[in-house]
Amino acid sequence: MKYIDEFQDPGLARRLLDDIRASVTRPWALMEVCGGQTHTIIRHGIDQLLPEAVELIHGPGCPVCVTPLEVIDKALAIAARPEVVFCSFGDMLRVPGTGKDLFRVRSEGGDVRVVYSPLDALRIARENPDRQVVFFGIGFETTAPPNAMTVYQARRLGIRNFSLLVSHVRVPPAIEAIMRSPSCRVQGFLAAGHVCSVMGTAEYPELADRHRVPVVVTGFEPLDILEGVRRAVRQLERGEHTVENAYPRAVRPEGNPAALAMIEDVFEVTDRAWRGIGTIPDSGWRLSERYREYDAEHRFPVSGITTREPAACRSGEVLQGLLKPHQCEAFGTACTPRTPLGATMVSSEGACAAYYLYRRLGTAPAARTPQPAPQPPLEASPVV
Numbered sequence: 028m029k030y031i032d033e034f035q036d037p038g039l040a041r042r043l044l045d046d047i048r049a050s051v052t053r054p055w056a057l058m059e060v061c062g063g064q065t066h067t068i069i070r071h072g073i074d075q076l077l078p079e080a081v082e083l084i085h086g087p088g089c090p091v092c093v094t095p096l097e098v099i100d101k102a103l104a105i106a107a108r109p110e111v112v113f114c115s116f117g118d119m120l121r122v123p124g125t126g127k128d129l130f131r132v133r134s135e136g137g138d139v140r141v142v143y144s145p146l147d148a149l150r151i152a153r154e155n156p157d158r159q160v161v162f163f164g165i166g167f168e169t170t171a172p173p174n175a176m177t178v179y180q181a182r183r184l185g186i187r188n189f190s191l192l193v194s195h196v197r198v199p200p201a202i203e204a205i206m207r208s209p210s211c212r213v214q215g216f217l218a219a220g221h222v223c224s225v226m227g228t229a230e231y232p233e234l235a236d237r238h239r240v241p242v243v244v245t246g247f248e249p250l251d252i253l254e255g256v257r258r259a260v261r262q263l264e265r266g267e268h269t270v271e272n273a274y275p276r277a278v279r280p281e282g283n284p285a286a287l288a289m290i291e292d293v294f295e296v297t298d299r300a301w302r303g304i305g306t307i308p309d310s311g312w313r314l315s316e317r318y319r320e321y322d323a324e325h326r327f328p329v330s331g332i333t334t335r336e337p338a339a340c341r342s343g344e345v346l347q348g349l350l351k352p353h354q355c356e357a358f359g360t361a362c363t364p365r366t367p368l369g370a371t372m373v374s375s376e377g378a379c380a381a382y383y384l385y386r387r388l389g390t391a392p393a394a395r396t397p398q399p400a401p402q403p404p405l406e407a408s409p410v411v
C-alpha cells in the first residue's frame with residue numbers, strides 16, 4: 028500500500044498545491060464530509076493555502092455533533108435510573124442535553140462510565156448480572172460494525188442485561204439531502220475514507236451521476252486532503268462527475284465484507300433525525316426485529332421524550348456548510364469548549380471546536396464577517 032508521505036517524496040505538498048493553482052479557472056465549493064478531515068484542514072491551514080477560488084465547506088461528518096438533542100435527553104433519563112450502568116465513549120459525556128449532561132448525571136449519583144469499546148460494556152454486563160448495562164451506540168458507518176458485533180455477542184452468550192441506545196447515521200443519504208437542499212452550494216465532495224473502508228464505494232456513483240458532482244474518497248493526512256482537492260478540482264474543471272478513490276491504501280471498492288455482514292445481520296435501515304439538520308429518510312440504522320430486545324429505547328420508558336433544539340445555536344447551518352463557525356455570534360464568547368451551546372463545540376471533531384482551537388486568536392466573533400440569514404432545517408425543504 029502506498030502511503031502519501033512528504034518524507035518519502037519531499038516537495039509533494041508544494042507540487043500538489045501548484046497543480047491545484049494551475050488548474051483552477053473559476054470558483055469551486057467542495058465539501059469535506061468528515062469532521063476529522065475538517066480538523067486536519069483547519070489545523071494545518073490547508074484552506075488558507077488553497078487558491079481563493081477553492082472554498083472548503085465543512086460537512087456534517089462528526090458523530091457527536093449530529094446526534095440529536097432528543098437522543099441525548101433519552102441517554103440522560105436512562106443513565107439516571109438506579110438500576111442502570113450507563114457506558115459511553117468519553118466525548119459524549121460533555122454534550123449538553125436539555126439542562127444537563129452525562130457528567131452532571133454522574134455527579135448526581137448516576138452510574139455513568141467511560142469505556143473504550145462496546146465490548147467493555149458487555150464485560151461489565153457479564154460481571155454485574157443484577158444491573159442493566161446500556162451502551163450509547165452513536166456514530167457513522169465506522170462505529171456501526173463493533174456495536175453490531177457487541178449485540179450479536181450479547182445474544183450469542185445469552186447476556187440479557189445489556190442493551191444499546193442506538194443513534195447510528197449513514198453518509199450517502201446525508202449527501203443526497205445536502206444536494207437536494209435549495210440553499211446547497213456544494214459542487215464536489217471529499218468523501219470520508221474511513222467510512223468507505225467499511226462500506227466500499229458502491230453507493231456513490233449513482234449520487235455523483237444524479238447530482239453531477241465529483242466524489243473523491245479522501246484520507247485524513249494533510250497530503251491526503253490536498254490530493255482529494257486536486258482530483259475534485261480537476262474533475263470540475265473538465266466537467267466530469269465520477270467517483271475516484273484517492274485513499275486506496277485503506278479503501279477497497281467492496282469495503283469490508285465481514286463488517287458489512289455484521290451490520291446486515293444486526294441493523295436495519297431507518298429514518299434518522301440529524302441534530303440541527305432534521306430528519307433524513309433512510310439515513311440511519313436501528314436494531315432489527317431479531318435483536319429488538321437489546322434496544323434500550325424498548326427496554327426503558329423513554330419513547331415519549333421529545334426535545335426542541337435551542338434557537339441560539341446555529342450548528343445546523345454550520346453542519347450544512349451555510350455558515351462558518353466564527354460567523355456565529357456566540358462563537359468564542361457565550362460558546363466555548365468549556366461552555367458549549369451546541370455539539371459542534373463539544374466534540375473534538377466538531378467544526379466549531381476546530382475553529383476555536385486553531386483560529387480564534389485571529390477571529391473576532393461576529394464582527395469579522397457578515398451574518399448570513401438563518402436557514403430552515405433541511406426537513407423543511409419539500410424536496411427532502
Ligand code: SF4
Binds near residue numbers: 368
Ligand atoms: S459556536 Fe457554539 S452556538 Fe455557535 S454554532 Fe457553534 S456550537 Fe452552536
